[in-house]
Amino acid sequence: MPELPEVETVRRMLAPLVTGRRLLEIEHDDPARYATAEAAVGRRVLVLRRRGKYLIFTLEGGIELIVHLGMSGSLRISEGTHTRARLEFEEATVFFNDPRRFGRLQAVPTGDYRTLPTLARMGPEPLSRGFTARVFAARLARAARPLKPALLSQEPVAGLGNIYADEALWRARLHPARPANALAPSEVRRLHRAVRAVLRRAVDRGGSTLGDGAYTRPDGEPGYFQIEHAVYGRAGEACLRCGGTIERSVLGGRSTHFCPRCQGGQAATMPTRG
Numbered sequence: 001m002p003e004l005p006e007v008e009t010v011r012r013m014l015a016p017l018v019t020g021r022r023l024l025e026i027e028h029d030d031p032a033r034y035a036t037a038e039a040a041v042g043r044r045v046l047v048l049r050r051r052g053k054y055l056i057f058t059l060e061g062g063i064e065l066i067v068h069l070g071m072s073g074s075l076r077i078s079e080g081t082h083t084r085a086r087l088e089f090e091e092a093t094v095f096f097n098d099p100r101r102f103g104r105l106q107a108v109p110t111g112d113y114r115t116l117p118t119l120a121r122m123g124p125e126p127l128s129r130g131f132t133a134r135v136f137a138a139r140l141a142r143a144a145r146p147l148k149p150a151l152l153s154q155e156p157v158a159g160l161g162n163i164y165a166d167e168a169l170w171r172a173r174l175h176p177a178r179p180a181n182a183l184a185p186s187e188v189r190r191l192h193r194a195v196r197a198v199l200r201r202a203v204d205r206g207g208s209t210l211g212d213g214a215y216t217r218p219d220g221e222p223g224y225f226q227i228e229h230a231v232y233g234r235a236g237e238a239c240l241r242c243g244g245t246i247e248r249s250v251l252g253g254r255s256t257h258f259c260p261r262c263q264g265g266q267a268a269t270m271p272t273r274g
């Protein structure tokens with residue numbers, strides 16, 4: 001699933017093509033799924049921004065067109081084999097390619113995210129000034145679940161999915177099953193630094209294109225961060241830090257990759273209450 005670095009890469013490529021341009025038409029084959037997007041038609045794009053894993057076209061007249069790429073969606077500048085919608089702008093066409101049809105395209109009044117609960121509850125942008133270790137600690141303290149699913153919820157911080165949550169936890173030397181609300185302040189600071197470092201580096205590398213090729217940039221080119229993954233997709237291989245063996249387990253229903261040797265054992269790090 002495209003995460004912050006992939007969505008940010010898409011945003012940076014599309015912004016110059018659509019900013020200031022009017023959206024003339026949305027052509028699609030699925031009225032039930034894309035019906036609300038019609039409200040965006042005829043409006044000029046003021047800015048293309050990103051919030052977590054969502055792309056948000058801020059349009060004139062107090063409307064936002066929100067795109068979530070879902071499991072395998074992508075925005076392309078040429079037509080693909082699974083084009084579900086075609087966004088015709090003045091002087092540019094953007095194709096919404098979505099093989100598995102989990103992606104969403106919907107228009108809402110600006111800032112009205114009642115139909116988008118994940119967006120409504122989303123934590124701070126990890127690369128913004130507002131995301132401090134103190135803010136992160138307060139938000140983690142409210143998460144009564146293990147670190148990995150807590151991060152995937154988008155509530156402690158925005159933008160992490162399965163790949164970057166695993167990579168950040170490895171960098172921070174924290175076990176993914178540790179209770180999120182029981183970290184020591186020094187551990188929160190480590191995770192805070194790790195989240196920012198991993199995401200910054202991945203944005204620089206244009207995101208991660210995996211073997212399934214589901215994610216590419218709008219021009220069809222891959223990202224390059226996958227060759228720097230330390231744990232994601234490396235089960236059975238040697239840890240780059242300690243030489244231990246990377247394990248894959250399932251946590252909160254999602255595959256999770258970590259080094260049991262240098263990320264600590266779950267049992268040894270259970271919180272003590274009282």
Ligand SMILES: [Zn+2]
Binds near residue numbers: 262263
């Ligand atoms: Zn290790």
